[in-house]
Amino acid sequence: MPRFHCAAPLATGTRVELPPGPARHVQVLRMQPGQTLTLFGDDAAGGSFEASIESMGRSDVVVRIGAYQPDDPRAAQRPVHLALGMPANDRMDWLVEKATELGMASLQPLITERSVLRLAGERAEKKIAHWRGVAVAACEQSGRNHVPQVFEVKSLAEWLRGLPPAQGQARGLLSLRPGTRQLSSFEGDDGAVQFLSGPEGGLSPAEEDAAIACGFTPVTLGPRTLRAETAPLAVLARLLC
Known part of the structure; x- marks a missing residue:
């Protein structure tokens, strides 16, 4: 139907x-x-x-x-919220579509030090409206009833300043720095989780330090370096599928 x-x-x-x-x-x-x-x-x-x-x-x-x-038989097992440095060109459209299909709860687009895509003003508003439409279409196709919220574009620093205290909420930072934890450490829990991921080239060391100070734990997806639009999808697939 x-x-x-x-x-x-x-x-x-x-x-x-x-x-x-x-x-x-x-x-x-x-x-x-x-x-x-x-x-x-x-x-x-x-x-x-x-x-x-x-x-x-x-x-x-x-x-x-x-x-x-009353029920949504395709609802995700847990809320997984993504915050990411926006990849350039049409890769963000693809990411929004696939992340919605996989069950993300919300998406926070970010501008970071190494961002290629930088949006502001009317252009940012049009892009957000477009991505919300992409999310709606993906819900129609995949059978989801909950349309994930796509928030207004913010800088990473602004977004981090506005975060409430973690208070036990799991927060993961996709990172290549030494000493990262395995993604498996976030499995086996039904609580909400927030994942932060960088754009092409990743987050700068200073940006990662700022995120860690806000309660984010550096996490690795394995030995391979994934593209900016692939890494968040790998998290969703691992935690929700």
Whole structure:
């Protein structure tokens, strides 16, 4: 059954005109009145609704909301939050898509000393809106009901200053420095975990020191050096799949 994200309020028995994005997708699929689909929105419980198409115009689609399914069978076993120096070009799009499919809980894009991609102002706002759309599409495809939050772009220093005390929350820093721990040390726990990863070239020693001072533990993924867009995905695959 086709699945669509719908930001409009949803309640069983009501009629809803789909927002332009989902309505366009329904039209592209050439669905007809009487056919059913699944809608999910911003329900904190991660549920979804069955819905049937009542009417269609040239660009509008009206559906009747049916039964509510309270559970998200594809929810991740634990919340894994990513903070990363944004890789350049289209690699960030790919990372957002795949990280959403793998189950990330949220994403904090960062500007670091070695960042190639530097965003600010209107350009940053457009990129964030675009990445949020990528995350929505990935949820529709993968069956997730929770769309991971993509936060506004910040500098690493600004983000670290705003972090609350760790208070027992697991925090990992993907690092190549000597003395790192194995990722396996973060397994076997259902609690939330935050992972920080650098851009191309990694974080600088000073940036790693600042993160460690905020409670981040240096972690290694093994003997191979992974690309900036690959390393966070390896963490998600290890902890959530």
